[in-house]
Amino acid sequence: MNNTLEDKYLHDSGSLAKPPGDFSGQVGWECPSNVALIKYWGKRPVQLPMNPSVSFTLREAKTKITVDFRSMPGHNGISLKFYFDGRPAGSFGERVRNYLQQALRYLPFLDRADLVINTNNTFPHSTGIASSASSFGALALSLCSMEKMIFGTLQSPGAFLEKASFLSRLGSGSACRSVYGGFSLWGRTDAREPSTDEAAVPLNTAIHPSFSDLCDTILIIRSGAKEVSSHEGHRLMEGHPYAAARFSQAQANLKEMLGILGNGDENAFAVLAEEEALTLHAMMITSRPGYLLMKPNTLRAIDRIRHFRSDTGLPVCFTLDAGPNVHLLYPARVAPQVRSFVESNLSVLCEDARMIHDGVGNGPVMLNG
Ligand code: DP6
Numbered sequence: 022m023n024n025t026l027e028d029k030y031l032h033d034s035g036s037l038a039k040p041p042g043d044f045s046g047q048v049g050w051e052c053p054s055n056v057a058l059i060k061y062w063g064k065r066p067v068q069l070p071m072n073p074s075v076s077f078t079l080r081e082a083k084t085k086i087t088v089d090f091r092s093m094p095g096h097n098g099i100s101l102k103f104y105f106d107g108r109p110a111g112s113f114g115e116r117v118r119n120y121l122q123q124a125l126r127y128l129p130f131l132d133r134a135d136l137v138i139n140t141n142n143t144f145p146h147s148t149g150i151a152s153s154a155s156s157f158g159a160l161a162l163s164l165c166s167m168e169k170m171i172f173g174t175l176q177s178p179g180a181f182l183e184k185a186s187f188l189s190r191l192g193s194g195s196a197c198r199s200v201y202g203g204f205s206l207w208g209r210t211d212a213r214e215p216s217t218d219e220a221a222v223p224l225n226t227a228i229h230p231s232f233s234d235l236c237d238t239i240l241i242i243r244s245g246a247k248e249v250s251s252h253e254g255h256r257l258m259e260g261h262p263y264a265a266a267r268f269s270q271a272q273a274n275l276k277e278m279l280g281i282l283g284n285g286d287e288n289a290f291a292v293l294a295e296e297e298a299l300t301l302h303a304m305m306i307t308s309r310p311g312y313l314l315m316k317p318n319t320l321r322a323i324d325r326i327r328h329f330r331s332d333t334g335l336p337v338c339f340t341l342d343a344g345p346n347v348h349l350l351y352p353a354r355v356a357p358q359v360r361s362f363v364e365s366n367l368s369v370l371c372e373d374a375r376m377i378h379d380g381v382g383n384g385p386v387m388l389n390g
Contacts, residue, residue, distance in 0.1 A: 025217075025219060026183070026184075026187050026217065026219040026220055027219060030126075030127040030184065030187065031126065031127065033127075033174070034126065034127050034128070034129050036172070037127075037128060037129055037130050037168065037172060037174075038129040038130065039130075040092060040130050040133065040171050040172070041171075041172070043091075043092045043094070044090070044091070044092045044134075044170075044171045045090060045091035045092065046089075046090060046091075046167075046170055047087060047088065047089045047090070047389060048087070048088050048090075048163045048166035048167050048170065048388075048389070049085065049086060049087035049088065049163060049166075049387070049388030049389050050085075050086055050158075050159045050162040050163050050166070050385050050386070050387055050388060051083050051084070051085045051086075051143075051159065051385060051386045051388060052083060052084055052086075052155050052156075052158035052159035052162060052199055052200065052385040053078050053079045053080065053081075053082060053083045053155055053158075053199060053382050053384065053385065054078075054079050054082040054083070054084075054144075054150065054152065054154045054155040054199060055076040055077060055078045055079060055154055055195060055198045055199045055205070056076055056077060056079065056237060056340060056342070056348055057074050057075065057076040057195065057198075057297075057340070057342075058075050058076060058077070058278055058293075058294050058297060058340060059072075059073070059074050059075040059271060059274050059275045059278050059297055060074055060271070060297050060298075060300070060301045061074035061194055061195060061207065061208070062254065062255065062258060062267070062301055062304055062343075063255055063258035063259075063261075063264060063267070063268065064194060064255045064258075067191065068190050068191055068194050069218045069219070070194060070207065070208045070218055071258065071264070071268050072208060072267075072268045072271035072272055072275070073206060073207065073208025073209060073210040073216065073218075073271065073272065073275045074195075074198070074206070074207050074208055074271070074275070075204065075205070075206050075224070075275060075278050075279070075282075076195070076198045076204070076205060076207075077203065077204045077205075077235060077237075077381045078198070078199055078201060078202050078203065078204075078205065078381070078382050078383075078384050079237065079379045079380070079381075079382050080379055080380050080381065080382030080383070081143065081144075081377060081378075081379040081382070082142075082143065082144045082150055082152075082155065082239075082377065082379060083142070083143045083144075083155055084140060084141070084142050084143075084152055084155035084156045084158070084159045085140065085141055085142075085143065085159065085388065086138060086139070086140045086156070086159040086160055086163050087138070087139050087140075087163070087388060087389075088136055088137070088138050088160075088163045088164070088167065089136070089137040089138075089139075090134045090135065090136050090137075090167055091134065091135050092133055092134055092135075093133060093134060093135045094133070096132075096133055096135075097132055097133070098132060099118060099121045099122055099125070099131060099132065099136075100134070100135045100136060101114070101117070101118055101121065101136045101137075101138065102136070102137045102138070103117055103118070103138045103140075104137075104138065104139045104140070105140055105141065106141050107139070107141075110140075113156075116192075117138065117160065117192075120157070120160070120191065120192045121136075123191055124164065124188055124191060127184075127187075127188065128164055128167075128168060128188075130167075130168070130171060130172075131164070134167075138160070138163075140156065140159070140160075142155070142156075144377070150239065150241075150346065150377070153192070153193040153195075153196060153251075154193055154195045154196040154198070154199045155196075155199060156192070156193075156196070157189045157191075157192030157193045157196035158185070158189045158196045158197075158199035158200050158385060159385065160189070160192065161185045161186075161188035161189035161192065161196070161200070162185045162189075162200060162385055162387075164185075164188060165181055165184050165185045165188065166387065168184075169181065182200050182201065182223075183220055185200045186198075186200045186201070186207075186220035186221045187219055187220040190207075190219070190220060190221075194207075194255075195207075197220055197221045198221040199384075199385070200221065200384070200385060201221060201222075201223040201225075201384055202223075202225070202382060202383040202384025202385075203223065203224065203225040203228065203233070203381060203382075203383070203384070204223070204224040204225060204228055204232075204282060204381070205221045205222065205223050205224055206221060206222050206224050206275075206279075207220070207221035207222075208275075210272065210275055210276065212275065212276040212279055213279065224279075224282070227279070227282060227283045228282050228283070229282060229283055229284060229285030230285065231285040231287055231336075231352050232282055232285065232290070232352070232381075233381065234352060234353040234380065234381060235350055235351070235352060235353075235380055235381045236350070236351050236352070236353055236356055236359070236378070236379075236380040237348050237349065237350055237379045237380050237381075238348075238349040238351075238359070238360075238363055238376055238377070238378050238379070239346055239347075239348055239349075239376060239377040239379055240322055240346060240347040240348075240349060240363075240367055240370065240371050240376050241346055241371050241372050241373075241375035241376055241377070242316055242318045242319050242322065242345045242346050242347060242370060242371060242372065243316050243318075243344075243345045243346070243372055244372055244375070247314060247343065247344050248312065248314065249305070249312045249314065251343045254304075254305060254308075254343055257305075257308035257309070257310075258304065258308070261304065261307070261308050261309075262307070263303075263304065263307060264304075267300065267304060270300065271297075274293060274296070274297060277289070277293055278290075278293055281293065287336035287352070288336070290336070290338065291330065291336065291337070291338035294338050294339070294340050294350060295338050295339060295340070297340065298339060298340040298341040299341075301341065301343065302314065302315055302341060305343070314343060314344050314345055315341070315345055316345040318345075318370040318371075319341070319345045319346075319347060321370050322339070322347045322349075322367055322370050323339060323347065325366050325367060325370075326338070326339050326347075326349060326367075329362050329366070333358070335351070335355050335358060335359065336351060336352060336355065337349060337350065337351040337355070337359055337362075338350050338351075349363065349367070353380070360378075363376065
């Protein structure tokens with residue numbers, strides 16, 4: 022009994038069905054996005070990863086959410102008004118409504134509340150940077166704050182963040198890693214206890230100083246919507262001819278990355294981070310139907326970054342999300358040299374010379390309550 026988080030939260034939900042009286046209030050969180058070094062690509066129901074992943078949480082790219090709530094005695098069903106940048110938001114609002122419907126299993130009191138959710142991103146507009154991780158991170162944290170306010174549960178920070186991570190995973194897999202600052206791990210691996218497919222765990226204790234202040238300059242090669250969504254990309258891993266090999270490679274790479282993050286080997290870091298990024302795109306290229314999210318300037322940037330590394334010996338490397346933009350990774354101590362290389366050689370490859378200077382951040386911040 023209570024062996025899994027699913028069991029535990031379902032068990033707890035019994036006492037979360039009937040609030041102790043009328044309630045109302047406001048909760049809010051600001052939650053950053055995150056960048057995976059070992060990639061989650063391929064999942065099984067319900068939002069469980071086919072392999073473990075490791076990421077760091079960003080500092081600048083964030084979503085803010087506030088939830089105004091009040092009890093509606095006698096009401097049953099999700100009552101939601103959802104605003105993005107102050108305006109009613111259509112398709113994302115629907116995704117959130119479906120998400121809340123799913124979250125009812127664990128938070129049955131949501132059925133008796135009227136919710137007004139306001140959200141906005143701090144990302145520069147239309148950069149093509151995925152916001153689902155920061156959005157569902159901020160939303161799940163806010164729902165946990167609601168639970169805490171109404172029922173007095175989730176008092177310990179560990180229990181609070183574990184449930185927020187579990188709940189955010191149901192909205193978007195990678196979101197579960199965003200509830201922690203610094204580096205986090207999601208997915209079962211025998212290299213780390215505890216680890217589970219159901220939620221992320223923080224990795225902060227084992228990070229070498231070379232990586233704890235890692236910078237990430239995000240080169241906006243092309244903004245706008247991706248041609249193939251991550252949702253579809255994960256689905257195309259089902260029956261993919263290289264899937265089994267990829268999942269076992271990811272297990273091995275994850276162990277190696279945990280070692281590197283602890284021992285500070287910057288050369289090994291570059292090799293592994295780039296291998297993971299290119300393997301992710303190799304999976305897309307070789308799925309059926311295959312597709313390419315990299316653009317010519319993505320490849321030009323990769324080429325220039327690799328030449329810069331071999332010419333200067335500086336510890337710079339790249340990773341990629343499921344899109345054309347390039348994340349240039351380097352320790353803070355080499356930032357001046359790397360920034361001038363970026364200005365002189367990489368900014369011309371970016372759409373309107375757009376880039377975001379980001380890096381490892383401290384994690385979500387509560388806005389009130
Ligand atoms: C390439 O978390 O966006 O960024 O669970 O369907 O919402 P869903 O997918 P999502 O996939 C992210 C994939 C990735 C790699 C990673 O973040 O690990």
